[in-house]
Amino acid sequence: MSRKAMLALALLSSCVLTTAAEAASRTLQIIVSKDTQSLAVYDGDKVIATSKVSTGKEGHDTPTGIFSILEKQKFHRSNIYSNAPMPWMQRLTWSGIALHESDSVPRRPASHGCVRLPGAFARELYGMTERGVHVIIADAAVEPRVISHPDLFQPPAPVPDLLSDVPLRPSTVGVTMQEVQVAMHVPKPEIDLSAPSPQKAEEAEPAPIRILITRRTERDNIADIQSMLTELGFDAGEPDGVVGTATRSAILGYKRWKGLPEKGPLFTDALIKALHASTDRPMPPAGQLLVRQGFKPILSQSVPIRDPQIALGTHFFNVADVDRKKGAAEWQGLSLPNVLSASTRQRFGITEDASEGPEAMKAALDRIEIPADLRAQLGKMISTGSSLTISDEGVGPDTGDGTDFITITHSKARS
Incomplete structure (x- = not known):
């Protein structure tokens, strides 16, 4: 039976669980499909758990995209929707999107934007994950591939350690009988594999x-402009990409110096080209x-x-x-x-x-x-x-x- 067929069979039930001990959290990915109202947990390219879900209803659509688990709480109440309980909550955005347990998971869009999970599965998933695990929400099913x-x-690539473990032994060579050091291969001492390695923490x-x-972004470009203006002696403030009084004043001062029009848009192609020429910086x-x-x-x-x-x-x-x-x-x-x-x-x-x-x-x-x-x-x-x-x-x-x-x-x- 193909993996897709096995997955389809698994999704006929409300959820298929694995134990938390079997999951390697660093390689976990959670993929939610809105069209099938289903969730699959991948460890590498293998599906290790599946469940039905309910995503956002019309007017409260669950956003699609690439997320990660930002926060986990065993019991949480919504600060947006009437203090509604959200057990086994795993937050995806600070604006209110999360995975959580619900008593109502009809396998159709029904939530206010969150991804609702059946109770047993929500608890199991909570135990499998840690902060930072990626969650992909897509309209149609997607799956990772190598x-x-x-x-x-x-x-x-590792650098070979030439003769790094070969001890030096004294020997006499030549007619002068002068003592020198030469490399000699000797059997390595027995290593107790049960003893903890002192290198494990380092590795x-x-x-x-x-x-x-x-x-x-436009903010990146503005930050560059601020940096160039300050370099030329026109204090534009912190190069943070935010246009404030200092930045406006610096731009107008530079335009007067270069004879550029001061009226009209603050940022123009002529301004940007002149700044790069003045600072001898290439265009980004x-x-x-x-x-x-x-x-x-x-x-x-x-x-x-x-x-x-x-x-x-x-x-x-x-x-x-x-x-x-x-x-x-x-x-x-x-x-x-x-x-x-x-x-x-x-x-x-x-x-x-x-x-x-x-x-x-x-x-x-x-x-x-x-x-x-x-x-x-x-x-x-x-x-x-x-x-x-x-x-x-x-x-x-x-x-x-x-x-x-x-x-x-x-x-x-x-x-």
């Missing part, structure tokens, strides 16, 4: 990192690579995107296993449909849709140019459970303090 690509980050995997590759590339770890931002760097007029699509990759002895990581990936609004396409200069089908993930990876030093740095940082998201508009309002990257997708065109 993917190989030269641009997916890999840990550094523990670091916390998974979250990598997002997306388009540079179209992409931005961001890294978070433990729900905190730790790295940000611009990266080029080839053919920026073509949409990237929305793709999610996760590290299923890292073998540091071989310098290799196994990646899995999936793609989510995402219809960009007309204003988004105009803002980023997108005129062509992303490629579709099984090769869409590789096509997106092919177009992103990551410098070798950055690639090596991220290769050292990845661990089992690390992830990479690629999306045209990956940084939304739900991504903030105390979150991983939250990417919202849309199945219909927006005005």
Whole structure:
């Protein structure tokens, strides 16, 4: 029987459970399908638990996209809907979306936006997960598959330790009988395998990192402008991408210095070109690579995107296993449909849709140019459970303090 057939059979019942001890939390993914009102828990590429669910009813749609568990509470009450009980709550956004137990899971949209779970399954799932586990919510069923690509980050290859465990023994050579040190192979002492290794703590995997590759936002561009103005002696304040009094004053002062029109839009192509010429900075590339770890931002760097007029699509990759002895990581990936609004396409200069089908993930990876030093740095940082998201508009309002990257997708065109 095929895996899909087995999954369909399992979904005929309300839920199929596994024990928490069997689950390796770092490799777990939870995938919710709105059209079948079902949930599947993956450990790597294997389904280890399934359940029926109820997502948001009309007017209270459950958002689709890429989330992670931000907070867990065995008993929680809604601060939005009449203090309603939400046992075994696992929060996905700070704006009110969560997985939780409910007495009413009719396997059709019925909630106010959360994902309702049957009681027994909600408790079991709560015991299987930890904060940071990814949750994918999609309109139609998707499943991760193993993917190989030269641009997916890999840990550094180990450096061989030549004769590192061979002791030196004194010997006499030559006519002078001068004492020298030479390497001698001797049997290694017996090792008690039952004794704890002093290296285990050092070899523990670091916390998974979250990598997002997306388009540079208007805020990114404003932060660059602020930085250049301050470099030229026009104090624009903190380069935070927020236009305040200091930034406006600095821009007008620079325009007067360069003889640029002071009336009209604050930001113009002429202003941006003049600033880059004055600071001898190249124009920034179209992409931005961001890294978070433990729900905190730790790295940000611009990266080029080839053919920026073509949409990237929305793709999610996760590290299923890292073998540091071989310098290799196994990646899995999936793609989510995402219809960009007309204003988004105009803002980023997108005129062509992303490629579709099984090769869409590789096509997106092919177009992103990551410098070798950055690639090596991220290769050292990845661990089992690390992830990479690629999306045209990956940084939304739900991504903030105390979150991983939250990417919202849309199945219909927006005005």
